[in-house]
Amino acid sequence: METKAHIEEHHVGYTTYVLVWLALMVLTGITVWVSYLHFGVFNIVVALLIASIKASLVALYFMHLKFEDKTTWIFVLYPIVLLALLIGLTAVDVFFRTTP
Amino acid sequence: MEEIGIDVHAHHHVDPVVEYKASKLGMWLFLATELLLFGGLFAAYAIFRAKYPEMFHEEHKELDRTIGAINTVVLICSSLTMALGVASIQRGKKKLLSLFLLLTILFGIVFGINKYFEYGHKFEHHIYPSTSIFFALYFMMTGLHMLHVLAGVLVLTALLILSLKGKFSENYYTPIELGGLYWHLVDLIWIYLFPLLYLIS
């Protein structure tokens, strides 16, 4: 019963993949273009935002994350939270230290 | 002789559906560890970029945006061919799978060649990991990533050989999917490395 089920649910069409690829290419173009503009600190924010959109596209469609179960999602999201913690708390420590 | 019977049994200790799902979960967990492995470098990047904004701004100009952009495109294309490879074997198209695997591998090799020239160029200009914090980050991040590309190409080559031998079908393609997941992660990390290292305005 389940044998059939798992094969059905992962059939993503070729067209979808090509569309995702197109989006990735366009976003790459945008990210290069944006880097020539001057937003000050917002440059990196915009760059990371675009990178994250691209990464999400890769994960959701190419990696089929969209069709995965809750367990997989938890094990994808929790490490990202940890990564944010690692970067965030280390930064807090480095920049708010009283003694140099 | 009973041991033999049990050994055979041991190889099929779970049914194929469970094995398929277990393998995929296992791969995702592995990818999580990869993310945190690179995470240390991203944390170091964040700290030092905040500490030395001028250094990052000045020294990143030494990097070749064009090669960086080309490599980004190459990896995105390789991700597409990989995804198409999985899609073809899901539909039972074995030859198409081999073709897409081959393309993915070629893209991976092109990426490597570009990196080879890029590194060579840096060394010619006497830029080494010890030159500055920025270049230490550059070499560590892209170097670790390059190792992953290399590992990915090796894995995909092994999969290509198995595919040519006709090991995969619409009923069994777990290794292809796992290899694909790994390859996409390599692409995914580069998606961040490119703007962080090459596109500092």
Added chain:
Amino acid sequence: MANHTVAETIHVPYLEEKGILSWILSTDHKRIGIMYLVSISTFFVLAGIAALLVRLELLSPGKTIVDAHTYNVLFTFHGSAMVFLFIVPGIAASFGNFLIPLMIGARDVAFPRLNLLSYWLYLLGTVIILFSLLKPADTGWTFYTPYSIQTGTDVILLTFGVFILGFSSILTGLNFIVTVHKLRAPGMTWHRLPLFIWSSYATAILQLLATPVLGITLLLLIAERVFGIGFFDPAKGGDPILFQNFFWFYSHPAVYIMIIPAMGVISEVIPVFARKPIFGYKAIAYSSLAIALISFLVWAHHMFVSGMSEVAATVFSFLTFLVAIPTAIKVFNWLATLYKGSIELRTPMLYALSFIFLFTIGGLTGVFLGTLAADVHLHDTYFVVAHMHYVMIGGTVMGFFAALHFWYPKMFGKMYNEAVAKVAWFLVFVGFNVTFFPQFILGMEGMPRRYADYPPQFHTLHEISTIGSWILGLGILIMALNLLRSLTNGEKAPDNPFNSLSLEWQIPSPPPHENFEKIPHVTDWTYGYGKKNNQEG
């Protein structure tokens, strides 16, 4: 009223096949578990001998047996081997491997070949680490920068060895998580899982997600020395505090990697010998997970005196208390399980009770250290050494000994001599306290750690401590001889000598290769002692 199916017809005990190849090429989780058990026990003994030598040097002020450099090498070996080769893989790899499939009703772990690869990596890592001792590092087990990038000793090899071990640990954790998610027997719901499984699961998450950060840290350390990058070197614009942040991001969770499996063991042993259902099952189960989650937040409290900002220090001080809560929940529930139980003082139970007592002391002194003001005063004194050993020996090692005496009959199909085992327990318990309690006092009097020499006013306490280490060593020697002798001379063990309800005891001792002839269908949790026990018996 668990409906356990017992294998009767096919009975090929997993220990039957002989020859070294049948072991080192085996993908049987039970054999891999035993190989880990043998390996970690070996390193426990070797590192223990190094500790005895360290204590012997400290018997009197000035040079007793070795010079300061040899002393540094000895305690680096003691620390590195105990931490990386014994305690971190420890219970999780040995008993975890052996028990997880048995307890959840599976024939093996999810990826048996990967499991064998993990063991080989563990061996490779240990070989590299031991090889590095030919030209030993003297950094202590924390490899703190900048000293670790300047010292002339061979840090790279040691670091690389630890890196390989970390990889092994990641793969083991990955395997266990998938196994628990995907291979539970029908009816084995999450809330019917033995608590040892919950603790193994929580440990596996920590191993999986904390170890990569250690990996990259060690890689960077190697790159500092090989390529001359300067992330951690202030002279090159780097920041040594960055290293400490990374290091403790791994090492604080690692403290829980070391202790949570032991807590799982205690949760299994206590209900069996109190003949009562475990009290607060869900609280214990979820507190394991809670520890796994919170411990990632607590890492930086190890750096209070390394120059952390006051705000950050206060936040982490609070988080340190937070992690004490799930620990306290467990201790409370164990005590509640013991309350009015018909307690049977078999050897595993004695170790379990010692765990509760000693670990509570370790935990309380930890909270004491977590308090900002006290920490600044006691940092890097013997107080920290004593606290650490109350947690590691009083906690993990007691848990390990409890597990060893509890599952020994299942693992080897033999019974050990109960009276001798109890004598050994008594010596271990007394010897441990005589060794380490005086060190609390030494710390409060200001004796700094890590020195081969000390002023004469500390002499008496050091002397007591050294004598304690001899009692402790004797106790462990007697235990080891008792267990080894029983392998050949012990009585044949029944399938279920302690009347446990858990799945692993419902199959033969030692279990057959395939564990279960037929995968059991589970209908109840494993702690139905008391009224249900009568029906079972």
